[in-house]
Amino acid sequence: MEEKKVNENESNLPKNFIKEIIDEHNKSGRFNNKVHTRFPPEPNGYLHIGHAKSICLNFGLAEEYKGKCNLRFDDTNPVKEDVEYVESIQTDIRWLGFDWEKRLYFASDYFEQFYEYALVLIRKGKAYVDSLSADEIREYRGTPTEPGKESPYRNRSVEENLELFEKMKNGEFKDGEHILRAKIDMSSPNMNLRDPAVYRIRNTSHHRTGDKWCIYPMYDFAHGFSDSIEGITHSVCTLEFENHRPLYDWFLDEVEAPHHPQQIEFARLNLSFTVMSKRKLLQLVNENIVDGWDDPRMPTISAYRRRGYTPESIRNFAEEVGVAKRNGVIDVGRLEYAIRDHLNKIANRVMAVINPVKLVIINYPENVVEELEAINNPEDETAGKRKIPFSKELFIEQTDFMEDPPRKFFRLSPGKEVRLRYAYIIKCEDVIKDDDGNIKEIHCTYDPETKSGMSNSNRKVKGTIHWVSAQHAIEAEVRLYDRLFNSEDPTGDKKKDFLEFINPDSLEIKTDCKLEPSLADAKAGDKFQFERNGYFCVDTRYSKPGKPVFNRTVTLRDTWAKMQNK
């Protein structure tokens, strides 16, 4: 047999258009076969799953091509930014499993250098101080289909521009009084080239540079230079910056920057049933529609972490959805698939009853407790086994019993048999109700010959249900989370606000759940599969010793529920 040889420098991951561009660069030697990327968040909010895609892309590319990836905060707008965010962002990236090593940078570290570049432009006659108001500038800019017109201040002398810019820097003006603009082309069909703003006056202190500056550079000016200074080869960003690329290149060319990176744009992640814009997420937080940035219903990385998602699942998801330039929407079901897939392999199984109803085995002796053996994870032998107590009185799931069952109902109903997982086959003999007709207890008999593992325990029954011994059960609160929106595209309806699509049932709190006793010492963040229910984790905020709170990460695939929906 001929062995397939895999080139060590070539990964087995699928190619995307960015890797193809990199391959071409490597072939032509444009960047000396180096790959150096960066993830450049603005510290003005929490990272969400869309950022996760970008993080996986940038760090992933670096890893794959044996290059490096920097973390750089794009902190050029002090009025919106905050140190709280620079902390959370680092936490989230580390949690995802990426390492920027010593390369933690801030655009604000380069303010001095940026200022020098601005002077170069002014001296070349490529930038000027404009004294129009913001409103006037907008009017002069024209529209996408009409050319703009030049500012009356456009032809100030270099000397005057230098002097004015100096005064801007020295804090001699109020916000908005003047602005430094690049002198390009007011009639360019690309709006970004119509004399874009370069430096604006902000008499605001910056979270890192304090009061040293009262002028701050704009994104387009600062970003390319930051990339250049750091030796970035491939500056990967989202599609909306496509029209900015000519400007990115213009700045670098005009100051004759020694290193000129390649900007590459890809389609940002859109998820169905989800809103992703920072503004809208902030609104959900501010209006207390959710319980903070890390509310498990949010699409933020911190929320997914709290909800029980694993870094691996998010990275797999990012790899699976791929990278392209076409805008599309990914089905949230894919994210849910990714976390089920991972948790299936690593989460220990456990029995927990979320909506309990009492079940009494009338022919089982009082005061007897059996210790039954249960498998922790059928997908992982090394997870071992544990003991579960069994006794006369149990709790089972309300939904596992029906007085009047439909066809194909494999669970318990009067006169029918079912297996209690890891225990016996039981038969429903009687149903005890209160005066209002609510089921209080279900009475069953058990067959002692059918204990799990016994030689003649192989009798076939249609269903197996989970249970918890009543006297041994520990009580817990369980939070059942569902999608935050009940519309596939909450922002797609122009006539309705996205808040009208909030799913009123996105959180259901169950307070009298009964769990098997092994869960007594579960710690915050621990993840389990509640058999036949879903994956759950111990909440990191509300769970207290002796008063545990579990979050539902995701349900199990449920073909029974699917059948019922038809």
Place this chain on the structure above:
RNA sequence: UGUCCUGUGGUGUAAUUGGCAACACGUCUGACUCUGGAUCAGAAGAGUCCAGGUUCGAGCCCUGGCGGGACAACCA
């Protein structure tokens, strides 16, 4: 009535650069099962936005349409 980007099963990505459209999720069968989970076996589903052209041969190339997206912050 501009510029740039983009159109491939329901969804998302591929197609060794011109050679029978593949993979994943989803959907549907069936098997297995002490989780209606997982697993296994299989199926349906696109002829690649449209119309021309080049070619023995086009999802890939050319021409012209049509659809979708982005751009008018002193945000990033």
